[in-house]
Amino acid sequence: MQFMSRQKKLLPNSHTELYGQCLQFYGQPPLENIALSEFETFAVERLKLLKTVENLGVSYVKLSEQYTKKLDQESKNLNFPYRADADDRKSQSGPSEIEKRRKDHISHFILRLAYCQTEDLRRWFIQQEVDLFRYRFSYLSSKQKLEFLHKNNLQYDAISVEEKKALQDKLVNSSYAVSGITVEDQDFYKVPFQDALDLVRTRKVYLKAGYVYIPHQDIVTIILNDFRTRLSKALALTARSLPAVHSDERLQPLLNHLSHAYVGQDYSIQKNVGKISLEQIDSLSGKSFPLCMRQLHQALRENHHLRHGGRMQYGLFLKGIGLSLEQALQFWRSEFIRGKVDADKFDKAYAYSIRHMFGKEGKRTDYTPYSCMKVILSNPPSQGDHHGCPFRHSDPELLKQKLQFYKVSPSGISQILELVKGMHYQLACQKYFELTHNIEDITFSLNHPNQYFVESQKVLGGGKDIKREMDTPQRSQENSGRGSAAAREAAAAANASQHLAEMTEELDSFFQDA
Amino acid sequence: MPSSDYDPASLPDLLPLYYRRLFPFSQYYRWLNYGGVQKNYFQNREFSFTLKDDIYVRYQSFTTQNELEKEMQKMNPYKIDIGAIYSHRPNQHNTVKSGTFQALEKELVFDIDMTDYDDVRSCCSAADICCKCWTLMTIAIRILDRALREDFGFQHLLWVYSGRRGVHCWVCDEAARKLSVAARSAVAEYLSLIKGGEETVKKVVLTDPIHPFIRESLAVVERYFPRYALQEQDILGRKESVDKVLSLVPEDILFTVYLWLQSLFLQATAKKGQYFEKEIMLQYCYPRLDVNVSKGVNHLLKSPFSVHPKTGRISVPINLKELDVFDPFAVPTISLICEELDRKKENNTESSGRSLAQKGKMVKTYYYKRTTLAKYVKYFDQFLDAMARSWKGELLRKSDLQKEF
Numbered sequence: 001m002q003f004m005s006r007q008k009k010l011l012p013n014s015h016t017e018l019y020g021q022c023l024q025f026y027g028q029p030p031l032e033n034i035a036l037s038e039f040e041t042f043a044v045e046r047l048k049l050l051k052t053v054e055n056l057g058v059s060y061v062k063l064s065e066q067y068t069k070k071l072d073q074e075s076k077n078l079n080f081p082y083r084a085d086a087d088d089r090k091s092q093s094g095p096s097e098i099e100k101r102r103k104d105h106i107s108h109f110i111l112r113l114a115y116c117q118t119e120d121l122r123r124w125f126i127q128q129e130v131d132l133f134r135y136r137f138s139y140l141s142s143k144q145k146l147e148f149l150h151k152n153n154l155q156y157d158a159i160s161v162e163e164k165k166a167l168q169d170k171l172v173n174s175s176y177a178v179s180g181i182t183v184e185d186q187d188f189y190k191v192p193f194q195d196a197l198d199l200v201r202t203r204k205v206y207l208k209a210g211y212v213y214i215p216h217q218d219i220v221t222i223i224l225n226d227f228r229t230r231l232s233k234a235l236a237l238t239a240r241s242l243p244a245v246h247s248d249e250r251l252q253p254l255l256n257h258l259s260h261a262y263v264g265q266d267y268s269i270q271k272n273v274g275k276i277s278l279e280q281i282d283s284l285s286g287k288s289f290p291l292c293m294r295q296l297h298q299a300l301r302e303n304h305h306l307r308h309g310g311r312m313q314y315g316l317f318l319k320g321i322g323l324s325l326e327q328a329l330q331f332w333r334s335e336f337i338r339g340k341v342d343a344d345k346f347d348k349a350y351a352y353s354i355r356h357m358f359g360k361e362g363k364r365t366d367y368t369p370y371s372c373m374k375v376i377l378s379n380p381p382s383q384g385d386h387h388g389c390p391f392r393h394s395d396p397e398l399l400k401q402k403l404q405f406y407k408v409s410p411s412g413i414s415q416i417l418e419l420v421k422g423m424h425y426q427l428a429c430q431k432y433f434e435l436t437h438n439i440e441d442i443t444f445s446l447n448h449p450n451q452y453f454v455e456s457q458k459v460l461g462g463g464k465d466i467k468r469e470m471d472t473p474q475r476s477q478e479n480s481g482r483g484s485a486a487a488r489e490a491a492a493a494a495n496a497s498q499h500l501a502e503m504t505e506e507l508d509s510f511f512q513d514a
Numbered sequence: 515m516p517s518s519d520y521d522p523a524s525l526p527d528l529l530p531l532y533y534r535r536l537f538p539f540s541q542y543y544r545w546l547n548y549g550g551v552q553k554n555y556f557q558n559r560e561f562s563f564t565l566k567d568d569i570y571v572r573y574q575s576f577t578t579q580n581e582l583e584k585e586m587q588k589m590n591p592y593k594i595d596i597g598a599i600y601s602h603r604p605n606q607h608n609t610v611k612s613g614t615f616q617a618l619e620k621e622l623v624f625d626i627d628m629t630d631y632d633d634v635r636s637c638c639s640a641a642d643i644c645c646k647c648w649t650l651m652t653i654a655i656r657i658l659d660r661a662l663r664e665d666f667g668f669q670h671l672l673w674v675y676s677g678r679r680g681v682h683c684w685v686c687d688e689a690a691r692k693l694s695v696a697a698r699s700a701v702a703e704y705l706s707l708i709k710g711g712e713e714t715v716k717k718v719v720l721t722d723p724i725h726p727f728i729r730e731s732l733a734v735v736e737r738y739f740p741r742y743a744l745q746e747q748d749i750l751g752r753k754e755s756v757d758k759v760l761s762l763v764p765e766d767i768l769f770t771v772y773l774w775l776q777s778l779f780l781q782a783t784a785k786k787g788q789y790f791e792k793e794i795m796l797q798y799c800y801p802r803l804d805v806n807v808s809k810g811v812n813h814l815l816k817s818p819f820s821v822h823p824k825t826g827r828i829s830v831p832i833n834l835k836e837l838d839v840f841d842p843f844a845v846p847t848i849s850l851i852c853e854e855l856d857r858k859k860e861n862n863t864e865s866s867g868r869s870l871a872q873k874g875k876m877v878k879t880y881y882y883k884r885t886t887l888a889k890y891v892k893y894f895d896q897f898l899d900a901m902a903r904s905w906k907g908e909l910l911r912k913s914d915l916q917k918e919f
Contacts, residue, residue, distance in 0.1 A: 173723040193666065194697050201700035203725050210667025210689070295713075308806075348568050381711035383630045383802060394713040 019101035021144075022081050023136050025152055025227060026234075030106045039110060040254055045078045046107035047258060050128040057131055058373070059424060063138055071135055080104055083139045113245055114258040116238040120368070121259055126235070130228050137220055145219060154226060156189040159213065164188055167206065171213060174206035178215055186215045196222050267450040268368040272322035278331050281318075286406075288456035290449045291390045291432055292375060293317050295402070299386035304339025309379055309387040311350075313370055315357050320369035320450035325358045371448045372426050391416070391425040408435050520826030520847040526566065528848045529590040529821070535881040536851055537586070537819060538891045543579035544898050545686075546596075549905025551912065558618075560597030560604040562814050563589055572597075572814075573604040592823045595814040599691075617812035619692055622668075622685035622701065625815065626654045629679065630802040636748070636755055641824075643679050643842065649742045651681050652837055654801030657731045658683060659834060661705055665727060670901045672894075673832040675845055677822025681832065682815060686901060688908075695809055702808040707731070707800050718796045720789040732792055735799045742799065818894070821848050830890040831897065851885040858884040 034042075052074045060067040075082040081100040095103070108129070115125035140148065164171070168183050190211045198221045199205040205212045214222065246252050276284070285297040296314040300306050306314065311332075318328060332354055336346050355361045372389065381388040390399055396417055403413045412435040419428040430446045437459050444455055547556045561574040563586075576582040586594075598617035600607070607615045628647060632639050637646045655673055662668045662685060672684040693701070707728070710717045720728065748755070807813055820829045826847035832840055882891055 170726045173729075174725050176723060193700075194693070197696055197700040201703045203704050203727060206726065207665045207704070208667075209664070379806075380709070381713075382708070382804070383633060383711060383717075385711035386713075388711070390713065393711070395710070395716070398713045 019098050019105070021148070021151075022083065022097075022101065023133070023140065023148065024105065025230060026105065026108050027152075027230070029109050030102075034106065036250055038106075039251075042103050042107035043110040043114070043254065043258060045103075046080070046111055049074060049078050049080055050111075050125070050132065053128045053131050053135075054124075058426060061423070062131060063135065068135065068138075082136055111258065112235060112238050113242070113251070114255045116235040117242065117259065122232070122235045126228060126231050129231060130224055133227050134220070134224055137223065142216065146216075149219060149223070152223075152226070154222065156191045156222070158187040159190050167208075167213065170206050170208075174213075175204050175218075177217070182215055182217070186217065189214050189216070189219070191222060195225060197225055267320040267448060274322065274324050274327070276322045276327075278327055281331070287460060288453050290429055290452040291402075292388065293449055293453075294406075295390055296386050300335055304335050304337075305341070307385055307387075308353075309381060309385050311353065312357070313375060313387040315354060316367055316369040317449050317453075319357060321453050325355065325360065328354055328358070369448070369450050372429070372446065375449070376425055389425055389429075391420050391428040396420060403432075406436070408432070520849045522823060522826070524849060525592060525821070525823060525826075526590070528852050529592070530587070531852050531855070532821065532848050533583075533587045533590060535855060536885065536887060538882060538887075538894065539579060539583050541891060541894050541898060542819065543582065545894075545901075548686075549902060549909060551905050551908045554603075555599055557603055558599045558601070560600060560617075560812075560814070561817075562595040562597060563591035564593035564595075565589060565591055573607055575604040575606075592821070594817040594820040596817045597814040598812045620811050620813070622690040622693055622698055623808060623813070623815050624658060624683040624685075624702070624705075625676075625680065625804055625807040626651060626658075626682075626801055627676075627680040627804065630804070634758075634798045636752070641679050645841070645843070646742075648842055649738055650799060652840070653735060653738050653742075653799050655681060655683075655832070655834070655837060656734045657801055658705060660730060660734070661727060664730075665704075666701065670897070670904075672818065672897055673834065674818045674829050675827070675832055675840075675842060676816060677820070677827040677829045677845075678825050682829075684815075684818070688904075695811055698811070699805060699809040702803055702805040705801070706803055706805065707796055708802050716793070716797070718793040718800065720793050720796075724789070731800065732796070735795050739795050739799060828887065828890075830887070831894050833893045846886040851882075851887050854885040855881055
C-alpha cells in the first residue's frame with residue numbers, strides 16, 4: 001500500500017491508542033500489513049460471529065439474558081472483544097484485549113469487501129453489525145456512553161429545567177421507561193427526528209415540532225442509527241473501489257466464498273424449471289407448501305386476486321419451485337380472469353409485473369424468492385392482504401382455526417402456539433412441517449419457503465432429482481469454477497491453497513449445521 | 515346535477531380544452547419550481563402520463579413551463595403522475611451511466627383510500643363513497659394534518675381530493691423533500707395505528723402509557739365518533755355490525771357490554787389498562803395509510819389538477835378551513851367546467867373582444883376564473899404564497915453565502 005513512511009509509526013505500541021475503547025464506529029480502515037493467513041482467519045471468524053448474531057436474533061429477544069449469555073460465549077470462543085473489563089487481567093493464555101480489538105477492527109473491514117456488492121448482502125451485513133454493536137454498547141457505563149457520543153461528534157442540546165417541567169406529563173406518557181423521576185433526574189436532549197428514526201417509528205418518544213426529546217439513558221438508539229447510516233454510506237463507497245480489490249488474486253476467491261456463505265441457498269438460480277405442471281399446484285399447495293404460501297394460494301383461488309405484496313411473495317416462490325415465465329403468466333392470468341379482471345386488463349397491468357419478476361423488464365434484475373427473514377421482517381400485511389408469515393402476522397385465534405382446518409392435531413397446535421408466543425416463528429413452521437409430514441425431528445434449519453418445499457418433496461419421495469441438485473454446495477456454479485481455478489493459479493505455495501480448501505470445507509460444514 | 519353528465523367517452527374532446535384553457539400551468543410551475551432555490555429542480559422532475567388506450571409513459575421531464583404546457587397540450591394525458599427529482603433529466607435517463615441515475619428528493623406523500631376501510635363501513639364498499647363514510651376522510655385529514663404540523667414540525671401541507679375515493683397529502687417542506695426512505699417509513703409508521711390484514715380481527719391494541727399522539731388523535735375521533743359511527747354508520751343498529759363490535763371486546767366483560775357500550779363511547783372514560791372502547795373507536799375511524807406509498811422516494815403519485823378518468827372529477831386541493839363542509843360530490847368535473855367555460859364564452863365574446871382592441875395588446879385571460887375551478891386555484895395560490903415566503907429566505911441566505919451584493 002501507499003503510506004510506507006506512515007506505516008513505520010503504526011507500530012504495535014500505538015495500538016493501545018487506536019484501540020483505547022472497546023467499541024468503535026469503524027471510521028478508519030486499518031493501515032498495517034497483515035499475513036494472508038491472518039486475513040483469512042479473521043474474516044471467517046467474524047463471519048461466524050455475525051451468523052451467531054443472526055441466529056440468536058431470530059430465536060431470542062435481543063439483549064435478553066439468554067441472548068447476551070450466548071453471545072458472550074461465542075465472542076469469547078472466537079476471541080472477539082465484547083466487554084471493556086472482560087477477562088483482561090484473568091486471561092494468561094490467549095490473545096490480549098488489544099489484540100482482540102485489533103482483530104475486530106480488521107475483520108470488520110475485510111467483511112465490508114465481501115458484503116458491499118449487492119443490496120441484499122449489504123442489508124444483511126448492516127443488520128448483523130448493528131445488532132453486534134447494540135449488544136456491545138449495552139455493556140458501556142453511562143460515562144463511557146457520553147464519552148463515546150462526544151468522541152464521535154454527536155452533539156445534541158439538553159433542554160432547560162423549565163422546559164422539562166412544562167413537558168413533564170407528555171414526556172412521561174411517551175415512553176414506558178420514562179417516569180416522573182427520570183424527568184427530574186436526567187438530562188433530556190432535543191434531537192432532530194431524522195436522527196432517531198427507530199424511536200419515532202415505534203412511537204417510543206415524545207415528538208414536538210420535528211424534535212424528539214430523549215433521556216440520557218436512551219441515547220443508544222441515536223447512536224445505532226448513526227452507526228447504521230455511516231456503515232451504509234461506507235459500503236456504497238467500498239463497492240466502488242471493489243474492482244481494484246478483485247484484481248488481487250489472493251483475495252478474490254476468499255471474498256467470493258464469504259459472500260455466498262452467509263445465506264445458504266437463495267433459490268435465485270432456477271432448478272427444475274418446467275418439472276412442475278400447473279395442474280399439480282393445487283395438490284402441492286396442500287402437501288408441500290409452507291403455511292404462508294398455502295394461505296396465499298387459497299386466497300388467490302377464492303378471490304381470484306391477490307394484492308401486490310401477495311403477488312410478489314407468492315409469485316417469486318412459484319418461480320423458485322420451478323415455474324417458467326410462460327407457466328406463471330398462464331397461471332396468474334387464468335385465475336385473475338375468473339375474477340374482476342378481463343384478459344386485456346391483465347395483459348396491460350399485471351403481465352408486466354410478472355415478467356418483471358423474472359427479470360424480463362425494467363432493470364432486468366432477476367428477483368430472488370423471499371427468505372423467511374424477509375417475509376417475517378419486512379412489509380407487514382394490512383387490510384386486504386394475505387402475505388406475510390402466518391406465524392408472525394396472524395391473530396393466534398385465527399391461526400389456531402386455520403391449523404384445525406388443515407387437520408393438525410390439538411397437541412400439535414398448542415406446541416405451535418407456544419413457539420409463536422415465544423416469537424420463534426421459523427421453529428413454529430418447522431413444527432408444522434413435522435406434523436404435516438408425520439416425522440419426528442427434521443434435520444434442517446428452516447430459513448426459506450422454497451427450502452420447505454424442497455425438503456417436503458424429498459420426504460414425500462419425489463426427491464431423487466432434487467437431491468442430486470441439492471448436493472452442489474452453497475455457492476453459485478460459476479463462482480466455484482472461478483474460485484478454484486484462481487486459487488490454483490494464485491497460490492504461491494501449495495499449502496496456501498490447501499489452507500483455503502480446508503477453510504472452505506470448514507465454513508461449509510459450519511453453515512450446514514447451523 | 516351537471517356533474518352526473520360526465521361521460522368517460524367524452525374525455526378525448528374535453529381534455530384538449532382543459533389543457534388549453536383551464537389547467538393552471540403557471541401555479542403548477544410555480545409550485546414545482548420551488549422558487550428556483552435549487553438548480554434544475556423542475557428540469558429533473560419526473561412526470562408520467564397515462565394516455566388514451568392505457569398507454570403509460572414514464573420519465574417525462576421538461577425544461578420550462580412553456581415546454582410542459584406544449585407537451586401536455588399535445589399529448590392530452592388522461593392521467594398525470596408526479597415522481598421524484600432525479601440526479602439527471604429523466605427524459606435522458608438512458609444516456610446516463612447505469613447506476614448513477616438516482617431519485618434524490620420528493621415531497622413526503624400520503625394516500626388515504628376508502629377501500630382500506632371496507633371492513634368497518636356499512637354504507638359502501640370498494641370504489642363507492644357517500645357522504646356518510648366521507649366523514650372518515652375528514653377524520654383522517656384532521657388527525658394527520660395535526661400530527662404532521664405539531665409533532666413533525668412540517669408547515670406546507672397540500673391536501674388533495676383524489677377524484678374518486680380518497681385523499682392525498684403532499685408535504686412540501688424542504689426538510690420533507692430531503693427525507694430518506696428510512697425516514698419516510700418511520701414517519702408513516704409513527705402515524706399508523708391499524709395493524710393487521712384479513713387474518714387479524716382486533717387491529718388496534720393500546721397499552722399503557724398512552725402516547726400523546728394517540729391522545730390527540732383520540733380527541734379528534736371522539737369529536738366525530740358519536741355522530742358518525744352510531745348514527746351514520748349505525749354500528750349498533752344491525753346484528754352483523756354489533757357482532758363485529760363485540761368481537762373486539764374482551765370476553766370477561768362481554769355480558770355487560772351491550773348495555774354499556776353506548777354510554778362508554780360518549781363518556782370516553784377509561785379504566786386503567788382497559789382501553790377497549792378507545793381501541794374500538796380507533797379501529798372504526800383512525801386513518802389507514804398505505805406505508806408503501808409514503809416510503810419510496812421514487813414513488814409516482816397522482817398530480818393535483820389531474821382528471822380522474824372514471825369520475826371526471828378534478829383532483830382539487832382541499833381548503834382545510836372549510837374541511838367540515840367539503841363535499842366530494844360538489845367537486846367540479848371536467849365536463850362541468852368545460853361547460854361553464856362555453857357558457858361564459860358565449861356571454862362574453864363581445865366584451866372581451868372590445869377590451870382586447872382597446873388595450874391593443876394580448877391580455878392573459880385566466881379562463882379558469884370563469885368556472886367552479888376558480889376557488890380551488892385561488893386556495894392553491896394562497897398555499898404557494900405561504901411557501902414563497904420561505905423560498906425568499908432561502909434565496910437570501912444563499913446569496914449571502916456567495917457574497918453576492
